[in-house]
Amino acid sequence: MQKKLALIILLLMHMLNVCAQNLRQNARYLEYIEKYRDIAVEQMKEHRIPASITMAQALLESGAGQSELTRKANNHFGIKCGNDWVGPTSHHDDDALQECFRAYKNARESYEDHSFFLTSKRRYASLFNLKITDYKGWARGLKAAGYATSPVYADNLIRIIETYELYKLDSETGSKKKTTTQPQSSQRVIYKNNKNYYVLAKRGDTFRSLGKELDISYRKLARYNERDKKDVLSEGDVIYLEKKKAKADKKYKGVLHVVQPGESMYSIAQRYAIRLKSLYKMNNLSADYVIRTGDKLKIR
DSSP: OHHHHHHHHHHHHHHHHHHHHHHHHHHHHHHHHHHHHHHHHHHHHHHOOOHHHHHHHHHHHHTTTTSHHHHHHOOSSOOBOOTTOOSOEEEEOSSSTTEEEEOOSSHHHHHHHHHHHHHHOGGGGGGGGSOTTOHHHHHHHHHHTTSOOOTTHHHHHHHHHHHTTGGGGGGOOOOOOOSSOOOOOSSSOOEEETTEEEEEOOTTOBHHHHHHHHTSOHHHHHHHTTSOTTOBOOTTOEEESSOOBSSOOGGGTTOEEEOOTTOOHHHHHHHTTBOHHHHHHHTTOOTTOOOOTTOEEEOO
């Protein structure tokens, strides 16, 4: 009898510990959601990424802000450096030992870079054809596009969204002031970079055909992108819909771009949505200068 009683007591203690742990976890998740929900909604309004997806990814990848990577590097989305990252880095064990991860000054930078990461990678482009409320489609699409290696990544995102009713964030509206007015188009996805809207060219596109589709002067489109108005565009070309800025986004303050093989001054200018003339001027380079792999360029 005493043994059975002791076993029952141990079982009850274990159940109480599990319940206490779940309560602590729920409280941590709820605190994180309350702290960063406004940023997630802001990014949704600007980039058309469901706030539920952004929040669920952040909760999952950062352990509700408690992971070592998040605490030490402000990286809330587990984004690794990749070949195109030129900002601060932090090394942590993941799929391999001491892998390179992006590091940020604060959480907002991490959220903004997450948006830029998804909008600038062609493998995620099809997701932006989904409805903003289709969090299940987004979750499965992110997994299919290779955002994470876990076979249950999509299921985990959906479970978090439904447990904490994050789908309600996708219906939030507000009067957040925008610096530009997004062009209307039912034909293709419109992205945003450095406060400028852009589209990705399809095979056979010209400035004239794009201008007609987007109701923008094709001459202006060519001028905005520093190209000849008669150019036939290559599939995947970034085409900005407004005049580019003189400097890169403020998140690149103090960052130097390291030239990679195959890059040109023009491709770098397009990547950061800055004018080619400004890129030369910032770096005190003559118009006939030929960049070399490894060159370091100011972009802001």
